[in-house]
Amino acid sequence: MRNRLSLSIPAFAFLLASATPSSARAADSTWACEVLLCASNPGGWMQYAQCVPPIRKLLRHLALGGGFPTCSAGGVAAAKYTKPKYGRPGFVVMTMRDGSRTTYTVPTEADAAQAEATAIPGGVQ
Numbered sequence: 001m002r003n004r005l006s007l008s009i010p011a012f013a014f015l016l017a018s019a020t021p022s023s024a025r026a027a028d029s030t031w032a033c034e035v036l037l038c039a040s041n042p043g044g045w046m047q048y049a050q051c052v053p054p055i056r057k058l059l060r061h062l063a064l065g066g067g068f069p070t071c072s073a074g075g076v077a078a079a080k081y082t083k084p085k086y087g088r089p090g091f092v093v094m095t096m097r098d099g100s101r102t103t104y105t106v107p108t109e110a111d112a113a114q115a116e117a118t119a120i121p122g123g124v125q
Contacts, residue, residue: 031057032069036076039092045107046115056112068092081106 035058038051046052062068068081077097084090090106107115 033071033073035069036071036074039104046119049119049121052115052119059109
């Protein structure tokens, strides 16, 4: 299943530029929105080099028992994370404010290592 959301990359870039990174809450909110943007990329969570660090942070966060972050700027009302089981990958179901749901398979550490070697630098061209 391809990852799709209506939030465009230019709109998200504007959102990030207007965020206030001075507080921990703003930094967490920015990170959550970066995760949402990267997850929604049809080319994959880590197609672009800018997505590798936030997704690595997400994987560490989930491995330590943390919940899946949410970003209200992307229209997400809730995110339910299911941990990997029986050799199957973990996944997250994002419920949007309009009630629609999208399921994303969460990448693994091996996926992140491969993405670091193959990610496109500079984002959308």
